[in-house]
Amino acid sequence: MKLYRTSIVLAAILATSVSCSSLEYGSNSTRAFREIASKDPVAPFFMQGYPIQIAPGSYNFNALDQTKVADYVLKQFEKVRGEDRAIIENAIKSLNEKYVAMTTLVYGNGGLSQKSVNSSANPASSSGKLTVRDVMQLQLDFDRNLSLFANDVATIDALPQMLSAVRYEPNLATAAVDQLAGNLKNVNFEQFKTYYSGQVSNLKSAIDRMDFGILLPSGAPFMQHGLSDLTELKKQKLFSARDIQELQLKVGRLRAAMNTVNTGIAQTMHPAMLKMLRNVITQFGERNRYRTDENDSGRKQAIKNIEELFYVRSGLRAKYGIPLGAIKVNYTMYAGNADKMLSTLVLDAGIARSIDELTTDQNNLFNALEGLNYRSARALFKPGRTFFSRVSGIVSMLKGQSNTVAIKTVLLPFLLQDVAEEVMLSTSAGWNGVLDGYKKRYNTKDGGDWAAARMMYFPKTTEKTGSAQQTRMDVDSIIGLKNVADLLFSSKLADISDARDIEKQLEALQMADAIFKEVGARNDDL
């Protein structure tokens, strides 16, 4: 940057015409120059300090004292020349260091060359032989280093921007008007590039001439020529049956290790959700016996919180397609719908996961909700209610349960929806079914009530995030619970990815490996 600015100044001094400015920012610079000059017309502008904004363009220096200009120019010349030299030296030095490192990797102690000699000296003996894994690792290391080095060589001339000034020799005596050159990248690094590119290909061909003695898992020796082409090696039987079995088992284990997720959810979101639900029922139901509902705003907010929690659960299912488990409920059903008047729904500590448990859950919840509607103490005189329903309503009012019934009536549909989604994940509707349902409910055309919530919990990759709320990681807030679940699920995905890597290694690529991309895209989809 400094170099750039100095050179601009220098070029500006040398330029002598204002009128024929051809560069787009010429006019601005001229204005700046005029402003400075107008402060003290006698002193040349460089005695007043550099005009900062002077950029390439044409400038008129005819009015100035030519001797002083020449003196200044020569001094600047020397300074710039020194800086340029330092830059070139640094570039070459760093390139050379990398080259030395590359050479060490190949010819140094314990390097490729030595490994090649040790392993291939005696083709029949098994001592010093490399394993297949070693060779693959060597190839990987070498390729990575080589491509990094080649990249450095290719981009060396991208470093110095302003070196044109070095070769710029102004003739002050003749030049009344001088044009500042637009293209400044003129330094010729071709010499270095050619040299180092040559060295790179030398190293490559040196490796290709090397032999590596490999001991296959079967015990047979194998001679690998060079590292660039491993096709012959891959045709060999690279894994023993035992290896393959162990790796397959490992894949199974990684995929089966769902327990962290289950434990994590069972320790965080599940108890927190239970507590929230039970607390809302207590506060706005049980503690509200024979009372009118005075704390209407608090009640609304509490319900809103619950709704948001279930929104997050729905979103997590849609994003990852991994089940969370539903709350287990107990409800006794009697013949002849007698439970509508007799039974109460009890939330349980267990987590329903299997299809059977979820089916039971759904049935319990549905019937409980029917019962609650049946004995609701609100709208007793609404047309369409049966006589017994009205009696039940009055009974619950007399028992002081009207508020409990009301708050439960509000909460149960969330639980029902939750169970329905959970069931969907293990049926043919699957992940996409949950996603569609999520979109239908929460992603209306204009975003509706849920635009803010989506922004908070599931921001798109392009949206700016990073509020303190969004980094919370605890069990006391919905966002904290969501982040915990996010962490759990992504760690599970990491396991799946590990399993996939192993399978790749086994060259059995039958797995749906688009899963990561899909999850990435889901955030944008939600």
Add this chain to the structure above:
Amino acid sequence: MTCKNSFLVGLVALLCAAGPARASYDEKNYCQERSRGDVRSLCAGRTLPYDQVRNKKNHELVCTSNVDNYVRFPQTQVSHEEWSGLISANQKQAAYDLKRKLPAIEWSGTIPYETVEEWDYEECERVTQSVPCGTHQVCENVEHDVPTYDTDGKQTGSKKVKEKVCNDEPNTCWTDVTHGASQFCSNESMKFSARYERPSTAEWNINSPNFMDVIPNKYDLLPGETEVVQVYNTSRRSTRLSPSVEIGDAWNKYDTSRITGTAVGATCRQNSNYSFDLTVRTIERDAGKASPNAFRFPVDWEGNAIEPIVWKSANDRRSGKTVDKAVPIKVQLDDTSAGIISLMAEQSRRNAEREATKVAVGKGANAKDRAEFQKIGKKTDGYWKSTKVRVKLYRQVKYWWDTFRGAEKVAEIDAISPTMNFLATNEEVKFSDLWAIPLTADGGNSDPKTFRGIFDSKHMKPNRAYTLEVSVYQPHVPFYKQSCDDNPKQSWRCKKFWRALGMGIGEDRYFSKPLKVPFRAPKEYDGRGWFKRSWISNAPDNFMTWIFGGDVKLDSEKGMGKKK
């Protein structure tokens, strides 16, 4: 007067003869000296005391009995995550293989013991007894009244009659009396190596009748269970060594008879170099024991200890001040068995589904299989993990039993609390549930109408040491003793009749041993009512305190005292 040395016997006999004139017989001397002054010891480099070797007999070297204790905990080297993942994915064989790779349970040790020389010797002593001295007759003239009668049979009076009564009295004589003596000989040590036998895969595999996934090595312990293996060099003090083993608080039935090595049946001797190998073979799981207490004092996921008792503030009625830590509202503990128990519950439900399907398609388990199932209490109904916890409050009393102050029972739903434990690296913490057991109605229990905690009804005496004792019961888990409500068919005690008589299965038989949480009641807060606070109701307590001492220092306070 004793006659220790036989050359004095003659003289003493003369003296004795000249003694009391009562003796109407000769005091005989039965003493026989068979050996004298044999001070040879069985123990190299030692001699026996000269005055304890006359007629020495039963001379032998015996070994004392000593014990080595080894405490066995559940093995945790295998990743629970990986293993439970396999179980959940129904890869039973892989899970089995994984746990079979656990390191063998082997240990070795040295039991120090002593050899002791024991022998009997005889001394010539004057004794008065019939054997061997014989007897002599002592007669007396006794006068007593005899009633007289007339011809009609009526008593008319009595007359004195003289009669001679004779008794056999033991003689006094001199004879040999046996005494026992012993003398320390040497310090010995016995080396042993012990192991639990891992049953072969043929004997114990996933198809074995009593097999369960959580015990793939058959001897495995579950969280909270511990055993003390006591290895004895010899089961009793004897000249022959008989090494033996006893397993304290055993969770399985074991065969401990497999002991081999030079020490088995060996003669006790000095400078021995005996050793033995011990193999404990597992027969079957003992299903009759109460649940183990797997509760631990809680730590957060970084391993820092969490204060177990959570307090609430209250206004003291007398001083009017607000006290921050006035009443305990909950006690927090980690349940380290949660991971395993919930997995077992999940498995049981899956098994139940499978059984139901089998019956539905006509392939129900045959009678024999069913019997096997029931043998270890494996029910075909699936169950849910529904751990129950009992909390008891005791007041600690010095020099006396702690006094019981109140109890409550809490189910999972009211106590399990959200936690970040799953982030922990310590697997025991990672898969444990955090329980926040409410002690008052507002201690996090959401059913304040029905729940009554200990401190809702009990108020503590200020500045006194108390203890909360927390016990666990795991309903339906087939390994552990069940209550009558959860398994009515287990015993005759569960019949209504006997239960009505109070002979049902007592709580203490299925609730675990308690975990004690000691704490001190606040100094500044007294929640008791005026009567409980009054002199009258405190009199008995004050009296007992006066006798037995009052307050107890908690362990934490003892340490603090020392520092000062």
